[in-house]
Amino acid sequence: MGIIFIFGLFVISLVIQGSVLALAGTGGVHPDILFVVVVALALLSDGKRGALLGFSAGMLQDIVFASPIGFFTFGKMLAGLLAGLLAHEIYRDFVPVPVIVVTVLTVLNEAVTYLLMNMYFNPQVTFIHYLQHFSLPRVAMHILVMAIAYPYLYTAQKRRMFFHEPESTG
Amino acid sequence: MLTPIKIRKKPVSILLIFVFLLILASFTSQGRQKITLMEEMLLTVVAPVQGVFQRLTFSAESVFASVREYQLLLKENALLHEQLAASSTLEAQLAELRKENHRLRQMLDLREKSEYQLIASEVIARDASNWFQTMTINRGSMHGVKKNMAVVTSEGLVGSIYSVSHISSQVLLLTDSRPAVSAFVQRSREPGQVGVVESAPGIPGYLRMINLPREANIQPGDIVISSGLGEIFPKGLVIGHVLETGEDEYGILQYALLRPAANFNRLEEVFVVIPVTEKRE
Numbered sequence: 001m002g003i004i005f006i007f008g009l010f011v012i013s014l015v016i017q018g019s020v021l022a023l024a025g026t027g028g029v030h031p032d033i034l035f036v037v038v039v040a041l042a043l044l045s046d047g048k049r050g051a052l053l054g055f056s057a058g059m060l061q062d063i064v065f066a067s068p069i070g071f072f073t074f075g076k077m078l079a080g081l082l083a084g085l086l087a088h089e090i091y092r093d094f095v096p097v098p099v100i101v102v103t104v105l106t107v108l109n110e111a112v113t114y115l116l117m118n119m120y121f122n123p124q125v126t127f128i129h130y131l132q133h134f135s136l137p138r139v140a141m142h143i144l145v146m147a148i149a150y151p152y153l154y155t156a157q158k159r160r161m162f163f164h165e166p167e168s169t170g
Numbered sequence: 171m172l173t174p175i176k177i178r179k180k181p182v183s184i185l186l187i188f189v190f191l192l193i194l195a196s197f198t199s200q201g202r203q204k205i206t207l208m209e210e211m212l213l214t215v216v217a218p219v220q221g222v223f224q225r226l227t228f229s230a231e232s233v234f235a236s237v238r239e240y241q242l243l244l245k246e247n248a249l250l251h252e253q254l255a256a257s258s259t260l261e262a263q264l265a266e267l268r269k270e271n272h273r274l275r276q277m278l279d280l281r282e283k284s285e286y287q288l289i290a291s292e293v294i295a296r297d298a299s300n301w302f303q304t305m306t307i308n309r310g311s312m313h314g315v316k317k318n319m320a321v322v323t324s325e326g327l328v329g330s331i332y333s334v335s336h337i338s339s340q341v342l343l344l345t346d347s348r349p350a351v352s353a354f355v356q357r358s359r360e361p362g363q364v365g366v367v368e369s370a371p372g373i374p375g376y377l378r379m380i381n382l383p384r385e386a387n388i389q390p391g392d393i394v395i396s397s398g399l400g401e402i403f404p405k406g407l408v409i410g411h412v413l414e415t416g417e418d419e420y421g422i423l424q425y426a427l428l429r430p431a432a433n434f435n436r437l438e439e440v441f442v443v444i445p446v447t448e449k450r451e
Contacts, residue, residue, distance in 0.1 A: 011216055018295030018306070019223040029300065051184060063209045064216055065297035066304040066332045066340035070195035074188060081184065117301055119192075120199040121347050124371030134300050 002162045006041065010057050013037050014064055029134050031141035034061055035109060038076050039102045040150050042083035043092060044157040050084020051077050071116055075109040082108075095150055102146040103139055110135040201332065201348070210335045217338035220295040221308055228438060286404060288322075288441035289313055294338065296437075303329075303346035303369070303434070309442060310337045318402045320443040326408035326431025327351070327396060328440055339442075344377060344409070345369045345434055352399040353379060353409055358387040364397050367409050370427060375434055377410050382424040388415055394428055404443060 013033040021030040038057045042050030057080075058073030083101055090097045114130055117123045123130075156162065205213075291309035309315050311334050321328045321341050330349060332342040342349050344367070351367045354360065363386040370376040379394060392412040398405025410428035418425055 011219055014216070015220050015223045015295065018220055018297065019227040032299070051187075055187070060212065060216075063205075063212055064220075064295070064306070065299065065302065066342065067297070067299070067302045068195040068199040070191035070193075070198070072299070074191045074195065077188070077191070113301065116192075116195065120195060122371075123301070123347065129372070 002160075002164055005156075005161050006053070006056075009037055009041075010034060010060055014061060018065070029137040029141070031138060031145050032106075032109075033145060035076060035079065035106070036102055036142050036145045036149060037153075038080045039083045039105055040098060040146060040153045041157075041162060042080040043087050043090070043098050043101060044154065045084055045163055046087050047081055047084035049163065050080035050082075050087070052080070053084075054078065054080025068120060071120070072113070074116060075112040078112060079105045079109050093154065095147060098150045099143050099146050102142050106139045106142045107135065110138070205333045205335065209333075213335035213338055217294060217306065217308065217335070220306060220338075221292070224292075224294045286446075287444040289315060289444065290439065290441055291315075291339075292439055293437050300374075301347075303343040304332065305341050305343060305437060307339050307341055307440060307442070308337070310335050310339050312336050314444065315339045315442050319445065320396075320403045320407065321440050322407055322443055323432045323437065323440050325433065326410065327403065328432045328434070328437065330402050331442065341440070343434060344430060345375055347371075351403050351409060352397040353394050354397050355386075355388050355412075356393040356395045356408075358392075360387060363387065364399065365426075367394065367428065373427070375430070376413075377428040377430055379412075379426040379428055380418070380423070382426065384417065384422060384424055386424050388412060388424065388426055390414055392426075393431075394426070404445060407443075 017030060017033055021033075034057050038050075038054050041053050045053070054077035055073055058076035059069070061067070061072045061076070062069045083105060086101060090101070092098070110131070111127070114123075114127050153162075289309055291307040291313075293305050294308050295306040297304040307315075307321075315331055315334050317331050317334055319331045321330060327344060329341045329343040329346070332340045334340075344351065347369050349368070352364055353367045354364045363383055365379040365382040365386070367377050367379045370378040379388075382388060390412050394409045394412060396403040396405055396407040396409060408431045410430040413427045413429050415424055415426045417423070
């Protein structure tokens with residue numbers, strides 16, 4: 001049942017990204033809701049699950065939006081893994097903590113994405129330009145989305161909606 | 171003290187997955203011939219949900235736009251009342267112009283355009299990442315859509331079909347960094363002055379025409395159309411309008427910055443172009 005909830009959450013996040021948020025237009029900055037959901041759920045689980053969540057969400061995004069398979073999966077899996085590894089070392093019921101985590105991981109994800117873009121394509125945009133015009137506004141958006149969404153996801157997990165087994169350590 | 175988790179015992183397997191993802195992205199970064207059954211199933215599940223959300227979004231946006239434009243409409247309405255009085259004369263003139271237009275169209279050789287058969291489709295999702303410019307339409311292989319078919323609006327060329335599932339297809343927009351279209355200037359139509367249109371680096375939403383000879387007859391305001399070379403985009407589709415021209419860094423070739431003919435920020439309905447060969451099959 002948890003898998004269905006998670007899959008549903010991923011699909012809804014992607015659909016919102018591809019409809020409502022895409023109205024911002026070409027070149028507009030949009031929050032990556034799927035990324036925030038991955039980080040939030042990974043913080044409520046562990047490293048292994050976090051990596052798996054990031055892998056699944058990234059694959060879904062790569063398939064649905066026709067990006068090279070593995071492109072967004074890489075960054076999301078890395079973020080899920082790191083968030084999961086932090087899961088039992090933070091106060092998970094204190095909202096500012098996931099907000100800080102998502103801030104750091106968003107910057108990391110943006111750097112990874114830029115690196116991959118340089119590996120496979122020729123973006124002709126400097127990292128500083130990308131950071132100023134896209135990454136930093138996105139960080140602000142992710143902070144907002146995490147602050148709103150995390151309490152709901154935390155409450156849902158308290159009721160074992162996502163992961164049924166007893167939480168593992170680590 | 172924290173208990174080590176399994177993942178720390180198997181860092182190599184995690185590392186291997188990351189390496190696998192890099193290799194996979196490398197293979198798929200230049201496009202693929204076919205999508206897998208798993209992807210096909212996933213897209214079949216997701217596409218209807220995307221369609222519903224996109225329709226809801228457009229409806230909501232229309233309502234907000236209507237409210238915003240209400241005052242404007244009041245002013246416009248008053249103006250239209252004034253213009254209505256003069257419309258009877260204009261109507262007679264219009265009938266004449268229609269006849270003239272019809273005659274002129276017959277005189278022009280429009281066989282090229284009439285050869286296209288179009289599949290009407292709705293946009294059901296857009297990629298919200300800033301790196302790739304793709305969208306999903308609600309027509310797939312069951313409607314006759316195939317990979318690499320051109321996608322247009324009434325305004326001009328939009329992109330090409332990147333991948334096809336049973337009920338939906340993904341379109342690679344011209345503003346994405348991956349596609350390139352062979353094109354020339356409609357005014358001059360000089361065969362030796364064919365350039366390549368691609369996304370303008372660093373200017374989201376705009377296009378750039380490169381590899382133009384230095385002496386190419388191109389100037390701001392010119393319309394750029396597809397040349398038909400490359401076999402993906404049929405000849406004669408409007409791509410965009412020239413905004414400015416300049417020389418490349420070596421001074422050997424010219425380039426032009428283009429404003430796309432199609433409004434990429436507002437794509438709701440598009441047409442998939444069936445090539446002449448497909449139509450005859």
